[in-house]
Amino acid sequence: MNNSPLKANGYTFDAPVNSVAFTLDGSGYAFGLGNGNVVMFHDNVQKTVQVHSGAVPALRAYDDGFISLSDDGTLKTIALDGTVKDFADFKGAWTERLAVHANGSVAVAVGKHIHLWTRRESEPKILGPHDGSVTDICFAPDGMGLAASHRDGVTLWAWPHFEPQPMRLAWKGAHLAVTISADKKWIVTAMQEGAIHLWNVPLKRDYQMSGYWTKPTQMAWSADRKWLGTSGSESVIIWPFDKMGPEGREPVQLGWSNTTFVTALASHHEEPVMAAGFEDGAVILLDLQNKKAFNAATPSGHPVTAITFSPIGTAFIAGTAKGGGVLFTFDS
Amino acid sequence: MSKQIPVTVLTGYLGAGKTTLLNRILSEPHGKKFAVIINEFGSVGVDNDLVVGVDEEVFEMNNGCICCTVRGDLIRIISGLMRRGLDKFDGIIVETTGLADPAPVAQTFFMDDDVKKATRLDAVVTVVDAKHVLQRLKDSPEAEDQIAFADIIVLNKMDMVTADELAAVESAINAINPYAQVHKTTNSQIALDKVLDKGAFDLNRILEIEPAFLEGKHSHNHDSAVKSVALQSDKPLIMGRFEQWMSEVLAEQGPNILRSKGVLNIRNSPRRFVFQAVHMISDSAPGNAWKDGEKKTSKLVFIGRNLDKAALQKGFEDCLEQLAA
Incomplete structure (x- = not known):
């Protein structure tokens, strides 16, 4: 691995x-913390806001600021x-x-149901019950439907005309x-059993890809949508989705670690580039085009819990289970 | 990485004194901080900062192992504690309801990688109501499972039973699980070091916590469905045969075998081989070396339903090295 032209700014949170x-x-950009705080950085100002009483497992861009979901059952918006x-x-x-979704739709898993807000309606629509607790939600890329994962499968909802039976x-x-491919043909889930499961919806076929070290939890599509990166092994396992998909083809494995596995994964929005965090705190940058990996951060000893790219592609941020945060900026 | 946090699973039938014991653990001046997961994981008390509703979710792993059930709600709650930083706790206590099956709770600590890395199952502690347990054993299989699963039994309400009643209760417990440590209490009054940090699932402490391992009084007059089978031999075992036999036993009888454990003398090995399993989920490793002059006795125990002692004995003996006459 080579060193990439990256500048790193580190932070320590409590x-x-x-x-x-x-x-x-x-x-x-912002970090959601286990004590309910959200720490925001904007215009070179750091601002810590007490938002929730519980931890903050989900944080997304919303309007000019952020929207955050806590495991205490509250969903809040935070302005800059x-x-x-x-x-x-x-x-x-x-x-x-x-x-x-980029169109402003918001969906939250609440037990066996999904609460869905669209920009067009003020009241949320409640979808479900599903067959078990909803474990993840993914909007269709066009924003006109969503997939919900749960025990024993996936449920696909479509609108504006909700079908009586999803x-x-x-x-x-x-x-x-769960995640949905750009052309909506493929639905992929990550499984507790150390595998991913793939459905080709138009062909009504499904496949299982197993052999992960541990349960994969992170999936990220490359910007050109030809590749799906997954966590759960000692390297990022990247499945090809061009042509007929990954059936019968070998995945690309990038960013080998001898001792730990990938815990966080994100994709660049314009280039075929991904960033991955490991259980030992290492962060790597993957160049899918040239099948190369670069060190971005050496192991800190603490698992990388979250990673994401800037929408304009000039930076990415990562956080750890010990309260470490880093902004990586590409030298231009 | 960070140290693993010990987890104590507290079970017992309704009204046995579980909550009293829990309150004792929390209120004693030990200076330790526990995260408590209570009420079918419907709520968790961590400095009262988190009280949430979670649907009970027991799911079967799709891995060809039919008794391999885990608690999705428990994984989620422990992941939630990890998000807050587990290093601020000295231990986790999981209190199940009186009707809970302890197996999926215990198996969760072996099947989920995140939970397994962050925590270690320390012991299953079952609180038993000495006055009413015989009745409970007649009308509820859960009460029997909870005793069968226990590493530690807190035999409570001793002030309410006569000597004869106590003898009958001890005999019943002994018939189901002669390997648990039994502590007699009134009002769940017990020193905390008797229930916490016991290392009951620690392969290197399997012998240590069972001084009466295989020497327990056997009682055959109680017709409980759950029984234990103990096997032992001074002849060395052949590793390949033992592994094959044990995997067959667990694959075929896993649903019926609640717990099993063993400390084994393997041919040509200077070290013990230690083994423990919850249903089909097993864990094994080389243990401490045998001391010079120590008698190398293999000991293997099964606790479960419908166990065929003769067949298990035969299978075990087939794994032994046959010395030339």
């Missing part, structure tokens, strides 16, 4: 980093000036999965995360 996000325009507003209160329900994709086992 609680584990649970989640990270950039604003929609990339001018600000530090103003916090209640978005919804799920009254003590265990909530940790949030999806936000489509069910069944596969026995515990599905922990």
Whole structure:
């Protein structure tokens, strides 16, 4: 591995980093912490806001600032000036999965249901119950539907005309995360059983890819949508989705670690580049085009819990279970 | 990485004195900080900062192992504690309801990698109501499972039973699980070092916590469905045969075998081989070396339903090195 032209700015917070996000325009970024605080950086000013009483497993860009979901059952918006507003209160329900689409739709998993807000309607729509607790939500890239993972499969919801019966994709086992390909042909889940499961929806076929070291939890599509990177092994396992998809093809493995495995993964929004964090705290940058990996940060000893790229592609941020945060900026 | 936080699973039938014991653990001036997961994981008390509703979610792992059930809600709650930073706790206590099956709770600590890395299952502690347990054993299989699963039994309400009643209760417990340490209490009054940090699932402490291992009084007059089978031999075991036999036993009888453990003398090995399993999920490793002159006795115990002692004995003996006459 070579060293890449990256500049790193480190921060230390007083609680584990649970989640990270950039604003929609990339001018600000924030870390969601295990003590309910959100620490925002904008215009060279650091601002710590007490937002929730529980941890902050999900943080996303929303309007000019952020939206954050806590496992204490509260969903709030945070403006860059530090103003916090209640978005919804799920009254003590265990909530940790949030999806936000670029069109402003917001979906939260609440037990076996999904609460869905669209920009067009003021009241949320409640989808479900599903077959088990909803473990993840992914909006269709066009924003006109979503996939919900749960025990024994995935449920696909489509709108504006909600079908009376959502489509069910069944596969026995515990599905922990779900994602949808750009062309909406492929639905992929990450499983507790150390595997990913893939459905080709138009062909009505499904496949299982197993052999991960541990349960994969992170999946990220490359900017050109030809590759799906996954966590859960000693390297980033990257499946090819061009042509007929990954069936019968070998995945590309980038960023080998002898001792630990990938815990956080994110994709650049314009270039075929990904960033991955490891359980030992190492951070690497992957060049999918040339099949190369670069060291971005040496192991800190603390698992990388969250990583994401700026929407304008000039930087990415990562956080660790020990409260470490880093802004990586590309030298231009 | 960080140290693993010990987890104590507290079970017991309704009204046995579980909550009293929990309150004792929390209120004693030990200077330790515990995260408590209570009420079917519907709420968790961590400095009262987190009280949440979670649907009970027991799921089967799709890995070809039919008794391999784990608690999704427990994984989620422990992940939530990890988000807050587990290093601020000295231990986790999981209190299950009186009707909970202890197996999925215990298996969660072996099946989920995140939970397994951050925590270690220390012991299953079962609080038993000495006055009513015989009745409970007749009408609820859960009460039997909780005793069968226990590493530690807190035999509570001793002030309410006569000597004869106590003898009958001890005999019943002994018939189900002669390997648990039994402590007799009133009002769940017990020193904390008797229930916490016991290392019951620590392969290197399997013998240590069972001074009466295989020497327990056997009682055959109680017709409980759950029984234990103990096997032992001074002849060395052949590793390949033992591994094959044990994997067959667990694959075929895993649903019926609640717990099993063993400390084994393997041919040509200077070290003990230690083994423990919850249903089909097993864990094994080389243990401490045998001391010079120490008698190398292999000991293997199964606790479960419908166990065929003769067949297990035969299978075990087939793994032994047959010395030339």
